[in-house]
Amino acid sequence: MAGAFDALMAFQRETEALSQVSMRLAWDQETMMPRNAVDQRSDEIAAMESVLHARQTDPRIGDWLAAVDAAALDPVGQANLRLIRRNFDRATRVPASLAAERARMVSKSHVIWAEARADDNYAAFAPVLKEVIDLRRQEGEALADGGDVYDALLDDYEPGAKASDLEAMFGALRPRLVALREAVLAKPAPADLTGPFDEKLQMKLARVLARAFGYDFQKGRLDKAVHPFSSGSGDDVRITTRTAALDPFNSIYSTIHEVGHACYEQNIAPKHRLTPVGKGASMGVHESQSRIYENQLGRSRAFTGWLYGKMRDLFGDLGIEGEEAFYQAVNKVRNGYIRTEADEVQYNLHVLLRFDLERALIGGDLGVDDLEAAWNDRFKADFGFAVDKPSDGVLQDVHWSAGLFGYFPTYSLGNVYAGCLHEALRADLPDLDDQLAQGDTSKATAWLGDHLQQFGGSAAPRDLIANACGKAPSEEPLLTYLEAKFGDLYSL
């Protein structure tokens, strides 16, 4: 019995190590790879994928699982066993031919989507999107085993989540966010910074900020890339950021966001290294960390006061004067089409739109040919103005072309979780603002480390948040926080 579990875990550790290697490779591709190595790199990545896929469905896993006596294991062992069983069940339910066809389709679909977006031509993308949805639906049916197909897909990113629960939660968010948005935008707009801002100094500031939020450069590194991301687990968690001469907030808040993801991985207890438990619990929990670092801490009045001083030291004149004006500029709410550029008030409205549309697509209630119109109608309803072109609308995100249905809601779930954690953290740390005003996040990040991050994936995502907060998660803390913050900022 113990022998089977040990063999299973040894196999799993090797798989996790190989999966880390794949992540190093992906990081390398975005940061270091020579330009003309791209074709060869595809072969290298495909070879790693093939090895990993074979291991995920290795029949020995089934034998070991059958031989293990779960009751004899300690809680961590049981948590690992649960994750291994879950992943094996899911991997073996999808026929290999379907998985292969999906991989092929997604690779083709990505190219067509990129062209359609460049041409602002949704009709060119629709046929391949139909095929992607059809394949994902088949996959969902195989996984759902009679249950809800969308839930089965969602489970890839947020184990245990149900769309009906999310619907209730998000349903409560929408009207209050729409109302808040309207109230804020009726007020005079704050001033912007005036650039340009030297991009080398922006990278220097990014390093200062990463350190300020507790990122460990002995277990990671920060490089420049086209897209900011965090990559890896355990003792090698790397982040990237980008810079734009006229918009220093882009680099600053991308960096803090990725630092949140990375610190989660870096702060998981070392005993979990290279085990199934030794990774973030879900996309939603991961996003809760990136968002609380970025928003509730990084965009707070106290922290931006410190940041204002840092930026003045680095860049000199910023084009605005005083900590309050700077705080307003950081948190400026403005009309925009693009999810990734949205402020705290509007971000979740972008996500809820996608969640509702993709559920309807997978459920068959919305046809692909009607998607563009449905997007544009919903956008007008929530944001009050019309989409000008598909690249600013239905074609803006890569997710659907990659078959990532069920991924979007984890962004808003992360924001909801961040709201809950922030409420609990503030209650435990009454003098937090005094620390943040000194650029000191150590108490806040230690709280997150102690209450959440160290546990990795050792429990269900929702349970981890509930344990950290001392109560079940709900949308209320996020709404209360947003209404208070922006009510104050915009004198509502």
Next chain:
Amino acid sequence: MAGAFDALMAFQRETEALSQVSMRLAWDQETMMPRNAVDQRSDEIAAMESVLHARQTDPRIGDWLAAVDAAALDPVGQANLRLIRRNFDRATRVPASLAAERARMVSKSHVIWAEARADDNYAAFAPVLKEVIDLRRQEGEALADGGDVYDALLDDYEPGAKASDLEAMFGALRPRLVALREAVLAKPAPADLTGPFDEKLQMKLARVLARAFGYDFQKGRLDKAVHPFSSGSGDDVRITTRTAALDPFNSIYSTIHEVGHACYEQNIAPKHRLTPVGKGASMGVHESQSRIYENQLGRSRAFTGWLYGKMRDLFGDLGIEGEEAFYQAVNKVRNGYIRTEADEVQYNLHVLLRFDLERALIGGDLGVDDLEAAWNDRFKADFGFAVDKPSDGVLQDVHWSAGLFGYFPTYSLGNVYAGCLHEALRADLPDLDDQLAQGDTSKATAWLGDHLQQFGGSAAPRDLIANACGKAPSEEPLLTYLEAKFGDLYSL
């Protein structure tokens, strides 16, 4: 039949791709990896090794090999088949338990060697060296199948080479190199450069030199590392170099050396990418490229004339005046204990010493307890002065601690091959010095590309050199070149 070969090659391409991934990982470790990721990286590398080892001995290879009709294949197919068969035969002859025990032993042995070297205590290293030799001898016996054990090990690095042939070749080198060394050192020593030399400018010069020798930065990159190396094949071949403020030649010639290795890999015909043929043919052929770039081209009077101008432009005063004095400084022969720091005249004497000693060790004619004395005696005989301490003598190289018996002679074989190639290349390019004097190596490197590099591993190493040169390789061209060059330099 064709089906079996296609399946075999598809499997092999995936293996080659995974082996490239391992190389990226090793490169990352030396250049980019965060400091505290070292333990996790060991697990990642071990996981890749385990996957690669399983593939090398995968029984399906044997089935495919049995089913292929070699006569129906084109010459490239036959060459790939030969390499696959050879590698499979070797991999399956060594029992898995022996391979695993060796890996474990080598990892332990490396630590003990490093400590013994730091303490200058050969006796502390001797016991583990005995175990390493014992394991390697067992491995050699399994591979030799009744033949010569040292040859069986040598074959790992130089397929088809026999120690008895090398002994004859190297035997002819030794007396003339010893005589040349003595004659040169009896003459007044040339002047050295006077530093320091800015290390950022040295890196800039390294990039200029890499380009000058045809290194393609679209298929590679140059970074700083503790040890210079070249890594990867095909479209992703990366090099590293190092800098020392007082010794700019260290960076310059390390860079050109690694560029030689890298250009060999970059210039293999693209059709061979990720196939067994698509890599350098052997360590010896590889070293012929690094050495001809570094020495016969890079240390030539014509090229150093151009380099002198470049260095003056970059660094200003070098402490010596004029191209001739610079040429003498580049090629200065001086007493030294360390192989890796040796000049063209003495380098092979260091290697021949190791070749003779390691053959005696493996053959049982020399005991590990007598190795230090044997080293010191031989060193005194060839170099005319005594070894001062083990770290300058028997403990200086990492190779034996890593079980790399049969590796050393490939260095000198590479020099011999470089001598042959240089003779043939000069005969075809009578105006080569005019180009080199302009810093233009393009005709020389194109000659090497056309005559040798493009073919990768598609024939036996010795045959590739013979085909490139139009005659069988011998030590004579190297000796003639060295005696002429240093006779002229030192007015012998």
